[in-house]
Amino acid sequence: MTALNSLDIAKPPAATRVVAAMSGGVDSSVVAALLKRAGYDVIGVTLQLYDHGAAVHRAGACCAGQDIHDARRVAEAIDIPHYVLDYESRFRDAVIERFAESYLAGETPIPCVECNRTVKFRDLLGLARELGADALATGHYVSSRALANGHRGLFRAADENRDQSYFLYATTQEQLDLLRFPLGEIDKTQTRALAAELGLAIADKPDSQDICFVPNGRYADVIERLKPGAARPGEIVHLDGRVLGRHEGVLRYTVGQRKGLGLSAAEPLYVLRLDADAARVIVGPREALGIREIRLRDLNWLGDVAPDALPEDGLDIAVRVRSTRAPREARLLRDEAGLKVVLAGEEEGVSPGQACVIYENARPGARVLGGGTILSPTARISTTSPDLALAS
Structure with a gap:
C-alpha cells in the first residue's frame, strides 16, 4: 500500500x-x-x-x-x-x-x-x-x-x-x-x-x-450605493420606552455600540437591539447587554454526535461569539424550539447576524464542532414596554 x-x-x-x-x-x-x-x-x-x-x-x-x-x-x-x-x-x-x-x-x-x-x-x-x-x-x-x-x-x-x-x-x-x-x-x-x-x-x-x-471600513456607504433609499430614518428609544433622538438608518449601528449615538444622557448608553421593521434603535445601560442564551439559524454541524441526537441534559461545549474573543464554556441544549446555547457566564455585545462557533472545549487546538448565525439572543433584562422587549 x-x-x-x-x-x-x-x-x-x-x-x-x-x-x-x-x-x-x-x-x-x-x-x-x-x-x-x-x-x-x-x-x-x-x-x-x-x-x-x-x-x-x-x-x-x-x-x-x-x-x-x-x-x-x-x-x-x-x-x-x-x-x-x-x-x-x-x-x-x-x-x-x-x-x-x-x-x-x-x-x-x-x-x-x-x-x-x-x-x-x-x-x-x-x-x-x-x-x-x-x-x-x-x-x-x-x-x-x-x-x-x-x-x-x-x-x-x-x-x-x-x-x-x-x-x-x-x-x-x-x-x-x-x-x-x-x-x-x-x-x-x-x-x-x-x-x-x-x-x-x-x-x-x-x-x-x-x-x-x-x-x-465605511460599510454604510457601500450599502447605500447598493440599496439607494433603503435606509429608513427612525427613533432612538431607551429601554424604558423614552424617545431620546433620531437616526438615519439602523444600518449605521450595531449591538454593543456606545460611540456615535449623538445622544446627551446622564449615563453611558449602548445599543441593545436594532428593530429594522420599526426603524428603531433601542439603547440602554451596559448591564442590559448581558446575554446568557443564544438561538442559532443556518447551523453547520461537523461533530460526531448529530444535533438531534444530543443527550437530554445537553452537551458541554465552548463557544466564540466574536472573532476577537476567546472561546467560553457553554452548554448545547435542545428544547421544543430547537437548539440553544446556554453560556456559563454573560456575554456582552452579542449581535444577530454574527457567528456563534461551537468547539469541543475551550482549550487551544480544540476541534470545531460547527456553528451558526446568531438569531435572537435572550437578554437578562427586559423592559416594562412590551413592544421593546429584548427577550425572544
Whole structure:
C-alpha cells in the first residue's frame, strides 16, 4: 500500500495534484511554494472578486488589483501554472448583496464567512474537482486532521493569535475532506521566515485587514450605493420606552455600540437591539447587554454526535461569539424550539447576524464542532414596554 504523503493522501507527491488558492498575500504564496518544493503537482488559482480598478493601490485588501499581480509573480517564480478566474458576479450575488440585506435587517453580518462558505470553497472546490485535483490548499490558519471515521476534522490553529476557525465554521464535511491547511501548525513569524527562505518577493507584504469590498471600513456607504433609499430614518428609544433622538438608518449601528449615538444622557448608553421593521434603535445601560442564551439559524454541524441526537441534559461545549474573543464554556441544549446555547457566564455585545462557533472545549487546538448565525439572543433584562422587549 502506498504510504500517505504529507497531505494524508495515499499517493506520491508527484502524482498528487493540488490546487493552491492564491490571494496574492504572504500566507497563500508560502503554501503554494512549500507544496511545489515538496514535489506536488501544483496549480495556482486566484479569484478576482470585485472591480480591481478601484482597488489597485489599496493597502489591506485582497482578491483584486495588485494582489492578483503579486499572485501571478509568485506563480512564475516557483514555476507553476496560474489561472485568474473572474468571480465578480458570483461574489456580488453570494456575498455583497447578502451583506447589504443583512445590515438593513438590523443584523451585523460577517461577509468572510459567507465568502468562504460559497465562492471560495463551494465554487473553487468545484473547479478543483474539474481539474482532477486531490486537494485544495489554502493559507488559512486552521488545522484539519484525519478522524477515525474516515473524514477530516477541523481544529483551532496552533497560533491562537492567528486562528481563523471562527471564519471557517461553515465549511461542510464534504468540503473539509478535500481541503488542506498547511499553515495550521505554525505561526505568522515562521510563515514570513519561510517566505524569505523561499525567495518570495512578497515576504514583507502587510496582512489584509479590511473587508475587501468596504474601503476604510465605511460599510454604510457601500450599502447605500447598493440599496439607494433603503435606509429608513427612525427613533432612538431607551429601554424604558423614552424617545431620546433620531437616526438615519439602523444600518449605521450595531449591538454593543456606545460611540456615535449623538445622544446627551446622564449615563453611558449602548445599543441593545436594532428593530429594522420599526426603524428603531433601542439603547440602554451596559448591564442590559448581558446575554446568557443564544438561538442559532443556518447551523453547520461537523461533530460526531448529530444535533438531534444530543443527550437530554445537553452537551458541554465552548463557544466564540466574536472573532476577537476567546472561546467560553457553554452548554448545547435542545428544547421544543430547537437548539440553544446556554453560556456559563454573560456575554456582552452579542449581535444577530454574527457567528456563534461551537468547539469541543475551550482549550487551544480544540476541534470545531460547527456553528451558526446568531438569531435572537435572550437578554437578562427586559423592559416594562412590551413592544421593546429584548427577550425572544
